[in-house]
Amino acid sequence: MAPTPQASDQSPQPKTILFDVSKRERLNLQREFKSLHRRLRTNWKVDVNSEEIQVRPSDCRVFVLGGPSVSLSVEERVVLKNFVDGGGSLLVLLGEGGESKSSTNINLLLKDYGIKVNNDGVVRSSYYKYFHPKEALIADGVLNRALSASVGKLSFGDDRNDRQSLSFVYPFGATLDCSKPAIPVLSTGSVAYPLNRPVCAFYSGKGKLVVLGSVDMFSDKYLEKEDNTKILDVVLSYLTSDDVQLNSIDASNPGITDNMTLPQLRDSAEMLKGCLQEREDIPSDVGRLFDNNLFSLNLRLVPKVIR
Numbered sequence: 001m002a003p004t005p006q007a008s009d010q011s012p013q014p015k016t017i018l019f020d021v022s023k024r025e026r027l028n029l030q031r032e033f034k035s036l037h038r039r040l041r042t043n044w045k046v047d048v049n050s051e052e053i054q055v056r057p058s059d060c061r062v063f064v065l066g067g068p069s070v071s072l073s074v075e076e077r078v079v080l081k082n083f084v085d086g087g088g089s090l091l092v093l094l095g096e097g098g099e100s101k102s103s104t105n106i107n108l109l110l111k112d113y114g115i116k117v118n119n120d121g122v123v124r125s126s127y128y129k130y131f132h133p134k135e136a137l138i139a140d141g142v143l144n145r146a147l148s149a150s151v152g153k154l155s156f157g158d159d160r161n162d163r164q165s166l167s168f169v170y171p172f173g174a175t176l177d178c179s180k181p182a183i184p185v186l187s188t189g190s191v192a193y194p195l196n197r198p199v200c201a202f203y204s205g206k207g208k209l210v211v212l213g214s215v216d217m218f219s220d221k222y223l224e225k226e227d228n229t230k231i232l233d234v235v236l237s238y239l240t241s242d243d244v245q246l247n248s249i250d251a252s253n254p255g256i257t258d259n260m261t262l263p264q265l266r267d268s269a270e271m272l273k274g275c276l277q278e279r280e281d282i283p284s285d286v287g288r289l290f291d292n293n294l295f296s297l298n299l300r301l302v303p304k305v306i307r
Helices: 034-041 074-085 098-102 107-113 145-150 159-163 228-240 248-252 265-269 302-306
Strands: 016-020 045-049 062-066 089-093 115-117 135-138 168-171 176-178 183-187 198-204 208-212
Touching: 034 045, 034 228, 062 228, 074 089, 074 107, 089 228, 107 115, 107 208, 115 208, 145 183, 145 228, 168 228, 176 183, 176 198, 198 228, 208 228
Parallel strands: 016 045, 016 062, 062 089, 089 208
Antiparallel strands: 115 176, 135 168, 183 198, 198 208
């Protein structure tokens, strides 16, 4: 069940989830994200922002950047940073190829919170249920048991079961780089490449930030697949309430691998390079470097020809 707005004893919290469309976002509530729209509007007021970003924490409960394809201006990055630092909640979704494919500069904002969306893609190494390799079904990607507890699937004393508590489809998405203060909560698991790399990260300060590397994960085609709906509920609950308390042990040791970059062998094979073997020492008599037997002009073979 989707989280509902909670009242505050001090001041009323805004009940609006605001989707930005000024950056030609991939997430369009009127086209491929109708199911998400219907799900949200049962408990929230859903609105869109088509002007220059000037959002404040008092304007909305959650501000969503759903796959921007236009760069943020310096002023807009300052506005969004002040929004999060001032107590607002920000949800950022991107897709495969990261910034380079989307022609955006969102990492300039995210780096202040220890998050970077990589210019790569996630591919499942073996076929199962979904035909396209980039429709990655991840069955062991939970990095923090707080997600399992939020959906009632916490398994005490068995870390492996916690990692497998939620299965989700991660379609056409990218990986993330995470460092403190950000905390990775979902990974590619042990079947999809690159192995055990973060795909979703949470940040909590005065405000909150969630970054997910696949905007298609919540589209009409995939929202009802596997446990994608439950992950959406956990994300919204984290952004709009204090119900999701991340486990500190899992946060300090999330069980992810370092990002390793391999050379493009096909392109490297087409580029000629000099030999890298060690050379011999040059003799003091330079004349010894010339071999007169390689080519010569003489009559030593004439007798053999006459015979």
